[in-house]
Amino acid sequence: MSRTVLITGGNRGIGLAVARAFSADGDKVAVTHRTGEPPEGLFAVRCDVTDRDSAERAVSEVEAQYGPVEVLVANAGITRDGLAPAMRDDDFEDVLQTNLVGAFRMARLVARSMISARRGRIVFMSSVMGFLGSPGQTNYAASKAGLLGLTRSLAWELGSRGITVNMVTPGLIETDMIRDVTDKRRDQLLSQTPLRRTGTPEEVAEVVRFLASDGASYVTGAAVPVGGGLAMGQ
Secondary structure, three states: OOOEEEEOOOOOHHHHHHHHHHHHOOOEEEEEEOOOOOOOOOEEEEOOOOOHHHHHHHHHHHHHHHOOOOEEEEOOOOOOOOOHHHOOHHHHHHHHHHHHHHHHHHHHHHHHHHHHHOOEEEEEEOOOHHHHOOOOOHHHHHHHHHHHHHHHHHHHHHHHHOEEEEEEEEOOEOOHHHOOOOHHHHHHHHHOOOOOOOEOHHHHHHHHHHHOOHHHOOOOOOEEEEOOOOOOOO
16 A cells, blocks of 8 residues: 655655655655755655754645655755864754754654554664764764664654654765765775675665565664674674
8 A cells, every 4th residue: 555655855865765765666755855956756845854844844745745644764964074172063053953853853743643543654864873983973973873762762652553663774875975985984984894885875775665664563663774784783
């Protein structure tokens, strides 16, 4: 049965790959984008997840188009790299507002209809850097680590209503976000990756699709790594 699926930050990279995967399954897919052009062939709404009114409008538009959201993939994220002693407050706060607070805001909005329906899937997009830490990324690592507490707390709150809440932790994935990673840092991360290669957005999308499937109906509160073994066991 076709479901209403909402992917935040779904106009490129991992988010777009996830959107394409759900669309290929016949789901009714909507994506949000804050900047840039909407992806071809998908219903898109402009949304800034750091703004409450913008987030509420986006969810309302999706519901008007396709009905209540049954699957949320909270993928929208940014980086503002810099060493902590010199990092501006705005750069720290903007990353947490987007990556962590924005994810919570979207989950809270869609949870209302999921609770009424007594079913739903929420998947947060974290990062192995939330477990490893990363020089120059105290803001990003903190925001991604925070998603673990959010995931597991919501899993407790929503589980009795038939709603699962899980988190995916990608490693080094070939997207725009790693474009500025230095060759030295890339080599360092690959040396810690047993598979000795970067991943693709499509490989992450397959795991997200599973977590949203009936086959994962007894999986909740999980942090699922998709990093070729990078940070295994963390």
